[in-house]
Amino acid sequence: xxxxxxxxxxxxxxFPTAVIxxxxxLAGFAxxxxxxxxxxxxxxxxxxxxxxxxxxxxxxxxLSDVLKRPPVRPRYKPAPPGAGRFRxxxxxxxxxxxxxxxxxxxxxxxxxxxxxxxxxxxxALPLAGxxxxxxxxxxxxxxxxxxLPQLLGLGDGYVVNSVFYFALGLVFTLVLxxxxxxxxxxRAGLGRALLTGVAELQxxxxxxxxxxxxxxxxxxxxxxxxxxxxxxxxxQRLVSLAMELSxxxxxxxxxxxxxxxxxxxxxxxTRETLDELRALSRGIAPPILSDRGLAPALAALAGRCTVPVxxxxxxxxxxxxxxxxxxxxxCAETLTNVAKHSRATTCAIQLVRIGNAxxxxxxxxxxxxxxxxxxxxxxGLADRLRAxxxxxxxxSPDGGPTLIVAEVPCG
Amino acid sequence: xxxxxxxxxxxxxxxxxxxxxxxxxxxxxxxxxxxALVAAIAxxxxxxSVVDVRMPPSFTDEGLKAAVEARRRVPGTPVLILSQYVExxxxxxxxxxxxxxxxxxxxxxxxxxDEFLEGLRRVAAGGTVFDPQVVSxxxxxxxxxxxxxxxxxxxxxxxxxxxxxKSNPAIGRQLVIxxxxxxxxxxxxxxxLGLYAEDSDQHRRVLAVLTYLxx
Numbered sequence: 104x105x106x107x108x109x110x111x112x113x114x115x116x117x118f119p120t121a122v123i124x125x126x127x128x129l130a131g132f133a134x135x136x137x138x139x140x141x142x143x144x145x146x147x148x149x150x151x152x153x154x155x156x157x158x159x160x161x162x163x164x165x166l167s168d169v170l171k172r173p174p175v176r177p178r179y180k181p182a183p184p185g186a187g188r189f190r191x192x193x194x195x196x197x198x199x200x201x202x203x204x205x206x207x208x209x210x211x212x213x214x215x216x217x218x219x220x221x222x223x224x225x226x227a228l229p230l231a232g233x234x235x236x237x238x239x240x241x242x243x244x245x246x247x248x249x250x251l252p253q254l255l256g257l258g259d260g261y262v263v264n265s266v267f268y269f270a271l272g273l274v275f276t277l278v279l280x281x282x283x284x285x286x287x288x289x290r291a292g293l294g295r296a297l298l299t300g301v302a303e304l305q306x307x308x309x310x311x312x313x314x315x316x317x318x319x320x321x322x323x324x325x326x327x328x329x330x331x332x333x334x335x336x337x338x339q340r341l342v343s344l345a346m347e348l349s350x351x352x353x354x355x356x357x358x359x360x361x362x363x364x365x366x367x368x369x370x371x372x373t374r375e376t377l378d379e380l381r382a383l384s385r386g387i388a389p390p391i392l393s394d395r396g397l398a399p400a401l402a403a404l405a406g407r408c409t410v411p412v413x414x415x416x417x418x419x420x421x422x423x424x425x426x427x428x429x430x431x432x433x434c435a436e437t438l439t440n441v442a443k444h445s446r447a448t449t450c451a452i453q454l455v456r457i458g459n460a461x462x463x464x465x466x467x468x469x470x471x472x473x474x475x476x477x478x479x480x481x482x483g484l485a486d487r488l489r490a491x492x493x494x495x496x497x498x499s500p501d502g503g504p505t506l507i508v509a510e511v512p513c514g
Numbered sequence: 515x516x517x518x519x520x521x522x523x524x525x526x527x528x529x530x531x532x533x534x535x536x537x538x539x540x541x542x543x544x545x546x547x548x549x550a551l552v553a554a555i556a557x558x559x560x561x562x563s564v565v566d567v568r569m570p571p572s573f574t575d576e577g578l579k580a581a582v583e584a585r586r587r588v589p590g591t592p593v594l595i596l597s598q599y600v601e602x603x604x605x606x607x608x609x610x611x612x613x614x615x616x617x618x619x620x621x622x623x624x625x626x627x628d629e630f631l632e633g634l635r636r637v638a639a640g641g642t643v644f645d646p647q648v649v650s651x652x653x654x655x656x657x658x659x660x661x662x663x664x665x666x667x668x669x670x671x672x673x674x675x676x677x678x679x680k681s682n683p684a685i686g687r688q689l690v691i692x693x694x695x696x697x698x699x700x701x702x703x704x705x706x707l708g709l710y711a712e713d714s715d716q717h718r719r720v721l722a723v724l725t726y727l728x729x
Contacts, residue, residue: 370625377622381599391601394574399603406602406651 107280110287113165114215114222117290121208121215124158127151128208145193152195152205159204162211162294169291177302200301207297214293218286225275225282232272236265310492318490324483332383340376344369392431396421397454400431405452408438410467413451422461422513429491430454430463433484433509437465440481445469445505459514464506471503484509515638518558519544520551520577521566521596526621530564533624537631547571548580555584555591562638566621567597567604578604585611592637596621600647602728609642609724617643617679636679642720643679652677652727664706672699677723 131151138144160176167174179201182194195201242248243261252267253259347369354362384390392400398416405412421427434452441450447469454463475481475497485495493511517539521527531541543554547570555563563584569576581593594617595608608616617637623645624630633643653662653674665673668689675685686696700719704710709722 374622374625377598385599390568390574390599391603395603399601402603403601403651 107283109168110283111222111226113169114218114283114286114290117162117165118215118219120158120161121211124155124208125212128155128158128205132205132209145196149192149195152201155204155208156195156201158208159298162207163298166291166294166299169287170295175299175302175306177299177305203297203301207294210297211290211293214290218290221286221289222283225279225286228275229272229279232268232270232275235268235272239264239268314489314492317486321483321486321490324486329383329387332386336379336383337376340372340379344372344376347372386435388428389431392427393424397427397430400427401434401452401454404431404435404438408450409442410438410445410447410450412438413449415451415453418454418456418461420456425491426461426511426513429487429493429511430461430509432487433463433495433507434465436481436484437507440473441465441467441469441505444473445471445503447503447505456513459512461511461513463509463511465508466504466506468504470501471499471505472501473497473499473505473507481507515561515635516540516542516558517634518542518551518554518560518563520546520548520554520563520569520580522546522569523566526566530624533627534564537627539634548576548583551577551580552584552587556587559588559591562592562594562634564594564596564634567595567599575604575607578607582607582610585613589613590615590640592640593617594619594634594637594643596624600645600651602648602651605644605648605652605724606728609721609728612721614642614721615640618648619643619645620647633679641679642724644677644724646674646678649674649677649727652724661707665703669699669703669706672696673703673723676700676703676720677727679720 128151131147131154135144135148135151138147156179163174163176166172177200180194180198182191186194239261243250243259243264250259250264252263257263257267347365351362351365351369354365389400389403391403396419398419401416402414405414438450438452441447445467447467450465450467452463452465454461456462473481475485475495481495481497488495488509488511491511493509496508496510497505499505499507515538517534519527519530519534519541521530521544527544527546531544534541542558542560545551545554551563551565551569554560563581565577565581567575567577569580578595581595585591585593590613592615593608595604596619597604598621600618600620605618608618615637617633619630619633623633636643653670662670662673671689672685675688680688682693682696682700686693689696707726709726
């Protein structure tokens, strides 16, 4: 019902507004263009465009109600700093959106008329039908007044008319919401195309730019960290291994038993190096993920976690590598945090596909206090997710429990 | 004992061949990809094959697929899979046909020559050998009411070693307890988990344990 009233208000109030706007803008535009030659037209036109912007802003406000979208306002170019008075005056003329506002003000009139008429008709029919029993007492007595049921051959008289019209009114009451919605959308469609289309594009571009920056920084950070890990881990170990082996080589001649021992410890060191390399390559691109997808990969993660994990994966499809990677690394990083900082006794992971999004939920009963601050592991995760258009939400009050939700579009 | 070796890395292949021949095995064929492996096993019917998971052309789990295919063509041909990574879902592919004579070890285990060769012999004899890392992934408590929680720490150790495919004497040696004590633990474990298996048939016992852990 609220929907119907909103739509009705929009189309009814919109009609006089559109008429006023149309008059002002057409007149202003015509006068402005006509007097351009004597420079008088410049301020006239600029004024008209500013008025158009006012009407456009009002329309945009209504649009967000009718289309149930967050209100967006395109960016109007401000006058350059230090501009002279004339430059500031003609500034509206330089912005494309201003001209779109003007165009909308003029083209909007026929749309506003049509949607206004439609709305009035769709309200009039049920009102007239449902109230017929009240005024029908009078109208049936007018001599020579033929009513619709009589023309259709259903008979005549007050009762027949009342039943027929009341039923008709009921039918149109049911149609009313669709009628007003259609009328409102007819006008809103034009408004969206001319007034907020550009703004929506700008917002999308902003989002993408942010995502790209996040991706680039996430990748750069990952590479730096990888280099450091290789340097601190396997490289150092291999250097010490080479030293051990050369020591063993010298010992062989003098003291074979000591050489045995040295070689034995060298073999142990080799194994540790292999373990480290394995952990590193899992951190770059886990083979099981590319081979078999998310379900087995998450199971393997859960299997390596020191805290008992209750895993529930409700999707077996394969997704784009970027999406799978993002989900996997959120899971890996979070489990590492759970094992290191949370002091949790149990942890639950759930992965479901809801519509065109994959939703990963990780909860634990630990001490809480996780947050997406700079330098925290979670900040890197938020970046990773932004890079694939995803979002990270962390609820972790001090004292726990912690709940982390990652959502990634996978359409 | 006649062996087929499959690995796309020449260094590893050469190393394995040298190691096996030094200890009296006969390497009948060395191959570098999955199709060649299936063909070699079909042709030579070796006592056991040593197979790397990652091979061309796909460099994913080619070796594993080939091993499963070879076991379909030559039913129950013993295969020992070596890999840089152990993953439970790979182990499950090997266990799928429930015939035994399979093994799955980390490549590094080759460094411990005695253990590697013992595993190889056990697979050739129809047993089952799993890397401790696979078993520890399987042994993770998955739920709060997990029956594994009823086991004593010592019983959990025994169960883990059993899942790796170790024989009773080997388990006894590792935990420094008598054979009788090992048997007692195993009976108690099977009672607690509601499993049934004849103690005499070691391979069936391993499969029963692995099946339980995977469920």
